[in-house]
Amino acid sequence: MNYALIFAGGTGQRMNTKTRPKQFLELHGKPIILYTIEAFENHPxxxxxxxxxxxxxxxxxxKKLEHYDIGKVIDIVPGGATGQESIRNGLMALEKAVGPDHCVMVHDGVRPLxxxxxxxxxxxxxxxxxxxxSVTPAIETIVQENNGTVTSIIDREACRMAKAPQCFNLGExxxxxxxxxxxxxxGFIDSASLMSHYGHALHTVATGPENIKITTPSDFYIFRAFLDARENSQIFGL
Known part of the structure; x- marks a missing residue:
């Protein structure tokens, strides 16, 4: 069976908003986190x-889950002091609820598309x-630098940008x-780096360019543009 672990524990300092964390900013009256949850809620x-x-x-x-009639959420657990600790809290809650022998998809709460x-x-x-x-191709030149000097240029054809979901056996x-x-x-930045550190092979899945993480105000406007384009295509049959 397949389960989603959605991480929405950040405070969103780079969004420059003092009213609420970025995952609870609203677009068309709905918080970003609800768009993300619905992507998994609606998937068979x-x-x-x-x-x-x-x-x-x-x-x-x-309250929002009840309002939007979300039925697949098993539990909501508080985050920890770090992202790594927060994800561990979620994994433990999921293991307690369903056992370890399942696929878990770790996904950012602010990656709604x-x-x-x-x-x-x-x-x-x-x-x-x-x-x-989940990965997308690197579309710009990637360099390594030291003290302001480029030390090497990496072939971008061989490079991919790691996104989410990142998915593994829950127990592992x-x-x-x-x-x-x-x-x-x-200090592991994501599940992929953690699993790689402990010797697990990582297989890639191509994801679309719209699968952005909303971190800055410009990301929010891109999200709105993607969502509006999607809604217009449904209305006008584009």
Whole structure:
């Protein structure tokens, strides 16, 4: 079975908003996090969802889930001091609810435009290979630098940008988190880097350019443009 773990624990400092965290900013009256949850809620391959949320915002999120008739959310758990700890909290809650032998798709709460095709391909990749890391091609030149000087230019044809969802066997991912905790290893930027560190092979799944993470105000405007274009195509049959 396939479960989504949606991480919505950030405060959104780069969004320059003081009113609410970025995942709760609204577009057309709906918080960003609800768009993200609905992408998994409406997918037939997803059997349940756990959301990791800022503790003070959990009551607000529960009301929104009820308002939008979201039925697949198993649990909402508070985040920890770091992103790594927050995801571990969510994994433990999911394991407690359904057991370890399932696919878990770790996804950013502020990545609301993930497509049904990406979710389907990720589920298939985990079933076949045990992992799925969503990626897009690198479209600009990538360089390495030291003290302001370029030391090498990397062939971008061989480069990919890691996105989300990042998907693994739930038990294996949780074991990696527990090993990191025992060893005092912190600072893994995402699940892919954590699993790679502990020797797991990472298989890639291509995702679309619209699968953006809303981090800055410009990202929000891009999200609005994508969403408006999608709605216009439905209205006008484009």
């Amino acid at each position: 391959d997803i059997d349940g969802i756990v959301v990791v949320c800022l503790e003070d915002w959990i009551p607000f999120l529960r 993930v497509s049904p095709e990406t979710i389907s391909e990720c589920a298939l990749s985990v079933a076949r290979f045990g992992s799925a890391v 991912l949780l074991d990696a988190h527990r090993r990191a905790e025992e060893e005092g290893s912190a």
